[in-house]
Amino acid sequence: MTTYDVIVVGAGASGLNCARLLSREGLSVVVYEARERLGGRIHTHQPADGGPPLELGAQVVHGDRNPVHELLGPGRTSAVPRRVTARIVEGGADRPMGSLSSGRRAPWQLEAMLWRSPGVTGLSVGSRLRACGSTGAEAVAALEWFRQNWAADPEQLSAAGVAEAHRGDDVGEGEFAVEGGFARLPERLAEGLDGRLRLGEPVRELAYEPGRVTVRTDAGTSAARALVLTVPPAVPVPGLPAWKLAAAADLPAGDGCCAVITLDRPASDTVIVFDVDGRTGFTRCTAGRPEVLVVAKAGAAATLRAAGADRTALSALLATALPWTSGAAVLDVAVADWGQDPYAAGAFTAPRAGLEDAARRWAEPVDDTLFFAGEATVAGERLPWVQGALASGERAAEQVLKALR
Structure with missing residues (x-):
């Protein structure tokens, strides 16, 4: 011994x-x-052709005062480029991200309201949103936003806990990528x-x-x-x-599943898509690269998991979030299924x-x-x-x- x-x-x-x-x-x-x-649950995927790494676990370094910067040393992190096309899938239709704040409150605006006034301890995020008068399409988008950002059912997620977590996270502004991968x-x-x-x-x-x-x-x-x-x-x-x-x-732990799907054609634009319909979570592609990154939590994780074993189903799932992928052949799939990982048991x-x-x-x-x-x-x-x-x-x-x- x-x-x-x-x-x-x-x-x-x-x-x-x-x-x-x-x-x-x-x-x-x-x-x-x-x-x-x-x-x-930090897990970096390196494309076979030596292209930029993609994250199947922790995605970015949040905040310019995050201790990760100091731990890695100077020059090891860089700001995530903001030149990106942001879109949503809502009601099966592809729309600009700005649709979420057209005539209604966007999910991030509702989350910010919750930080300032979370309500009493024991109140769920779902209950708090209803108390704020969030209904219809606005509520649907906000609930899915919380599912994907918190890997939790909004009817069980603590409004006070979410607010306190945001207040306790003093790491500054911005998002950063780790050079060479997380x-x-x-x-x-x-x-x-x-x-x-x-x-x-x-x-x-x-x-x-x-x-x-x-x-x-x-x-x-x-x-x-x-x-x-x-x-x-x-x-x-x-x-x-x-x-x-x-x-x-x-x-x-909430359910989570991430996948890097390599196609037989490159993306023409750098795009991030939020699937309000709850099927693919967040989907990203980069101009000139053939990979699509899907980060799915809650119900979307189960959908991605089910499609992952069938490349035809996977192609159909991608085509809804990213229409440019329609007809593209899937060459490779790399999956980090955190919900089925015995040493993680969730995201x-x-x-x-x-x-x-x-x-x-x-x-x-x-x-x-x-x-x-x-x-x-x-x-x-x-x-x-x-x-x-x-x-x-x-x-x-x-x-x-x-x-x-």
């Missing part, structure tokens, strides 16, 4: 950031990751952890008592003074106390109405021995993006250091 100061379970952004900070303080750390790669971030976080990363080793058993924890993987057993668990709460972990399992049950975790304290309960340490990180621990406190995961890893590292010292 090998003994460490700290065992970290999960090599996503939160786990790697936590391990990096603890290692800097001189603690012996080992990181167990079930997948054969780093990054968790996968550069976990690679950077893992620098200096050589020999302490155990990829392809899922934890099979976990046992603890105050001040000591043991885990078993297929490669053997390890012990430590503390363990940091960063896997999503929807992923079963043996050995947790009943009250932790209850918190996990209140934090299901990410959103705060649920009436269960706003679930993230706090999930984040609470156990006997100063088990600690918790990951975007689910900050649900309803920060936005469920990479900066939230990084912050949770830093918080867990601080808790571990305080407990051990």
Whole structure:
């Protein structure tokens, strides 16, 4: 049996950031990751011809003050170009994005209203929108907007949690791409952890008592003074106390599925499409490139998943969102099906109405021995993006250091 100061379970952004900070303080750390790669739900697809990378997980760096910029170093991020044609699919018709604010309030305007006045705790986003007088086509578009941005049913999504997450996310303005792909971030976080990363080793058993924890993987057993668990709460972990399992049950991850579809012709324009009808989520293509990126959550994820195995159905699905693809042959499909991934169990975790304290309960340490990180621990406190995961890893590292010292 090998003994460490700290065992970290999960090599996503939160786990790697936590391990990096603890290692800097001189603690012996080992990181167990079930997948054969780093990054968790950061997953970059590199086209076979060496074209620009496409993101099947985390999409962009949000904000000019996001800690990702500093972690990657100067010149490693660039502003996402704004020269893009924005469109929607509504009622089966292809329309300009501006249609969403023609004679009605656009979904992003309604979301901004919610930030300013979320209503009482326990109120759902759906209920709050109705209280704001949102009906008809306006309501349909807004509800789908929340499904795609929060991977959650608006009738269960907490209005107060959404508002608090926006207020707690102080990362500035703008959106940025990572040069070479978002996968550069976990690679950077893992620098200096050589020999302490155990990829392809899922934890099979976990046992603890105050001040000591043991885990078993297929490669053997390890012990430590503390363990940091960063896997999503929807992923079963043996050995947790009943009250932790209850918190996990209140934090299901929303469905999500992403795909890069390579066609036999390039796009003539750079386009992003929001499917109000709920079939394809957000679809993107870039002028001169043959790939189409589909990022689908909630019901759209199930539609994409079903079409993914049938290229004829996939072509038909694309043609509705991007008419230029009609008749194009599908050459290749790369899929990241987060809803069916046993180590993700969904896209990410959103705060649920009436269960706003679930993230706090999930984040609470156990006997100063088990600690918790990951975007689910900050649900309803920060936005469920990479900066939230990084912050949770830093918080867990601080808790571990305080407990051990």
